[in-house]
Amino acid sequence: MSVSYLGLSEIKGPLVALDGVKDASFDEIVELTVEGINGKEKKTGRIVELYEDKAIIQVFDGTENMSLTNTHTKLTGHPMEIALSQDILGRTFNGIGKPMDNMGPIVSDIKRDVNGKPLNPTEREYPRNYIRTGISAIDGLTTLIRGQKLPIFSGNGLPHDRLAAQIVKQASLSENSDEELVIVFAAMGVKYDVAEFFKRTFEESRVLDHVVMFLNLANDPVVERLITPKVALTVAEYLAFDCGKQVLVILTDMTSYAEAMREVSSSKGEIPSRKGYPGYLYSEFASIYERAGIVNNSKGSVTQIPILSMPNDDITHPIPDLTGYITEGQIVLERSLHGQNIYPPINVLPSLSRLMKDGIGAGYTREDHQDVANQLFSAYAKVGDARALASVIGEDELSDIDKKYLQFGRAFEEQFVGQSEQENRDIDTTLDIGWQLLHILPKDELDRIDTKILDKYYDRY
C-alpha cells in the first residue's frame, strides 16, 4: 500500500532529509533500502522534524553507504513498535529490537509504541518492599526497593559491572518469597568485553532463560542506542504490568546514551545548553527513568539500575547531575576506596536511597535498621573530619575520641563496605556488623539512636 520514495535531498551526519513526502506523520518510523555496492542494505529511521512535504529522518543504523540517489524510503505509518510476548524471555536483540540470536522474530499480536506513555500518578503504588542484594553497603545504608530507580554512579576503571552482576546474581525479593526476578539488560555503547561479561554472568548463575538482552555495542551505530533503553523498558513494562513479573532493568552505560543525544542534537543544529548537551537532556532522561514503578491492580514491578560513568569522576557533570535529580537516590563508587582494594568501593556518604525509609524497619527488615543506618552515616561523616585534622597535625596529636573515629573509619570500610564478590550477606548479618563497628565508639557518642533501641542492642555485641 505504501509508496516508496527514491532518493534523498540531503545527508548530514545521522540525519537525512527527504522532499516531496505525502502523508508522513511526526515520529513515524521509515524503512530505508540502500542499494550500495555490496548489494541491498536495510536501515530504519525515524522522522524527527516535518515541514510540509519535507521530512528530516534520523537513521538509526548510521548513514554509511547512503547517497542522494541510491536510497528508497518507505513510510510505515506508525511510530517505533515492538512485538511482545512471553517468549521474549531468554532472547537477545540488537539495539533497536531486532533478534540477534538466529531464533527468528517474536510473533505476537501485541505491539507497543516504544516511546511509552507517562504513568498516571494516581495509578501508581508507592514502592515499599525491599530487594535484598546481599551487599551490606546497599542493603544496610541505601536499601533497594521494588519499583525504585537506583543508579550506580561510577567512573572508568571502577568495578561497576562486577557490582551490577553481583546484584543480579544475589538479588532476592525477600527472605521467603517464591517470586522470580526477571532481568532486562540493555547495553548502550559498551565494549564487547562488558557485554560478554554480563552474558557469562547470566549463564553462570543459570538465569539466562529469565533474561532479555538488548545489545548496542561500542562499534554499533550511535543513533541506534537512542532507542535501546526505550525498547528495553517497553519489554520491561509488558513483563511487569501485563504478565505480573518482578522485573529488574539494568541500563549501561547512560553516559553513551547522552553522548549519542548530543551528537544528534548538534547535527540538527540545535542550541546547546550545558557542555553542549541539548536543553531537553533532563526530559529525555526522565522519559527513561520514570518508567520504573509499581501500578495499582498489577502484581509486577519495574526496578531500574542504570549505570553511568561520570566523566572525569565529576559528580556535578550534567549526566550524573540530571540523573540524580530524577532517580530515587544513587550509589556512588569512589576511586580512592578502589585504590585501597576495597570491593565494592561504595562511598556511602553521597549514596542515598530515597525510598529506603518506607521499606525498612520492623515488618520489613529489622526495627533497628533506620537508627543503625543513621548512626553509621553520622559517624562516618565525622571520620572525614578526623582524617582531615590528622593530615594537618598528625595522628598522634589527635584527641582520644578522634583516634577512635579513625579506627572506626578503617574498620567500617574494610568490614562493612568491603566484602567478597561471592559473599551474600543476609540483613541480620549486615546489621550485626554495623553494631559491632559502633561498639568501637563510646556509647554516648551514639546520638542518632533511639535510647530504647540503644539499650536493647548495644550490649549484645
Next chain:
Amino acid sequence: MEKAGKIYGINGPVIYIKGKTDFIMGEMVYVGDEKLVGEVIGLTSEMTTIQVYEETSGIKPGDTVYGTDSAIYVTLAPGILSNIFDGIERPLKSIAIESKSVYIGRGMSVDSLDVYKKWKTEITVEVGQTVFPGTIIAKVPETKSIVHKVMVPPNTIGEVVRVVKNGEYTINDTIVVVRLDDGTERNLSMTQKWPIRVPRPVDSRYPSTKPLVTGQRILDTLFPIAKGGTACVPGGFGTGKTMTQHQIAKWSDADIIVYIGCGERGNEMTQVLEDFSKLNDPKTGNLLMDRTTLIANTSNMPVAAREASIYTGITLAEYYRDMGYHVAIMADSTSRWAEALRELSGRLEEMPAEEGFPAYLASKLSAFYERAGYFKNLNGTEGSVSIIGAVSPQGGDFSEPVTQNTKRFVRCFWGLDKSLAYARHFPAIHWLTSYSEYLHDLSQWYNENVGADFVNCRNKILVILNQESSLQEIVKLIGADVLPDDQKLVLEIARVIRLGFLQQNAFHKEDTCVPLKKQLQMMEVILYLYDRCKELIAMNMPVSILRKEDIFEKVIAIKYDVPNSTVDLFSQYKAAIDRFYAHIMKTNA
C-alpha cells in the same frame, strides 16, 4: 465562523502554521483530529507558532488547528480541593477511570471538575441587592475543612433579580441572575473561568506582618517566612528539598495548600497523595487532603504543560485567596519549569542568554513571585498567597542562573547544604548561608504572640552558631584541645543547638511539628544552660569536667522527651540545670 489553520511543520512540542492567521497571542487551540491542547506563542505575517501540551507523535502536516478564541484558562468551582490535576487542570483520577489505563493517553477530553456532582448550596445574596466583583453569592461546603465561597466574577456589576432556593446544585446550574448596568441579564453559576497567565484582580496589598508558622524550628525561629511571603529552597539532589516542602505542606498554618509537582518524580506525587489522604491536619483534625490540591506534571509528562503547571497552580491559589483564605504554594521544582522554558526557547531558536536559558527568564520568574502577597480582596476580605519554590541548581552550585535570579525576587533563602545532608543532619538548611528578610517585619508579632524574648533568643542562638563556625576554622587546623575553655564551651553549646534544636526528625511523632511556644522554651533552656556554664567557666572550671555530666545530652533530648502538649515540663529542666550547677560547685570548688 470557526478559526482554523493547517499545520505546516512539526518540531517536537512546537508546531507551525504557514501564512497569516487570525489567531491571537496566547490563544488556546486544538490540534489535529485528536484535539490535542495547544497555545499560540508566536505570530508573524508568515508563520504562527504553537506549543502543544501533549505528545505530538503521529501529527501530520496538513492537519487542522482549531481556534477557541480564549486564552489557556482554568475552571474555578467547587471540586478543586482534595483533587489531583495535570499541568493544564485535567483531573488525573477521572482520566484514569475514563481511559481504563494506568497510563495517561493523549487528547483525553474530560471536564476539569465534576459537572454532575450536586453540591449543598446556601445562597447568601437577596433579590434587589447590588453585587460587585468578588461579592460572595453562595457558600458550599467543599470539604470537611473548607467552605467554598462562590463569588461574582471580576468585571460583573449589577443588581440581583433572581436567586434559587438553598439546595443541591451542580457547578453549571444557574444560581443567581444579575441585571447588569446596560439592562441585560446575566446568569451566574458556581463556575468561573480565568486565564492562567493573568493575576486575578485585588483591591490593595498589605505589608507582611504575620508569619506562616510551619512547625519547623529552623524556619520558624531562625528564618521565618511571612503569610504572603516568598521563599526559595535551593539544594542539590538528595539534600531534602522535597522533604522540606512536604513538611511545610503538612504542618504549616495555611488554610489551603496548592502543591505543584513540576517536572519531578511520579512516585513523590503518589506519596503525597497517599500520605495526605491518611494524615490529619493539626488545625482542624480533618484529613490533610481536605485542604490540599495537587498539580502533578511529572518529569516524563509533556514539557509544555510543565511550563503551564506553575501558572495553573498560582491561579487556583489566587481564587481561594479571593475567598479570604491563606494559601501556600509549594512549587517543586522551579528549575524544571525554567528548563521547560529553555527547551521551548531552544525549539523556537531564540537567542540564548546564560547557560542556554532565554533572556526573559528573570522577568518570568519575577512575574511569578510577585503574584504572592497579603491582599485586601475585591470583596473586602483578607487573604494571602505564599510561595515556597524549590530550586534544583545544577551540580548543587548556587551561582547558576535560576538560583541567582530567584534570589533577586524572594525574601527568604533556605539554602540546603550537601555536607549536612551527607552527615544526615536534617533539615539540611544551612544556618550560615540562609537568610530571611521578613524577620524585622515579623518581630512585633513574635514578641506579642509568642514571648517578648523570642527575637532576642533567636539572635543569641545565631550568634553562637556563627562563633562556632569561625572556631571550627581553627579546630580544623590545630584540633579542639588547644582552645581556651570559654571557646570550648561555645563549641559544646553549638553542638547542643545543632543536635537538639536545628535537627528535626520528620518521622518522629512529637518532633515532626513543634509549636512556637515550645520552640521558644527550648531556646530558653539552651541559653540558660549556656549562661550557667559560662559562670562556671569564669570560675576556672574546665569544660572537660562539665562534659562528664549528662546535662548536655538531656537538653539535646528535649525534642523527644517533652511532648508538645505539656510544655510546663520545661521548669524541670531549668531545675535540673541548677542542680547540675550546684553539683559541679560542690564537687570541684
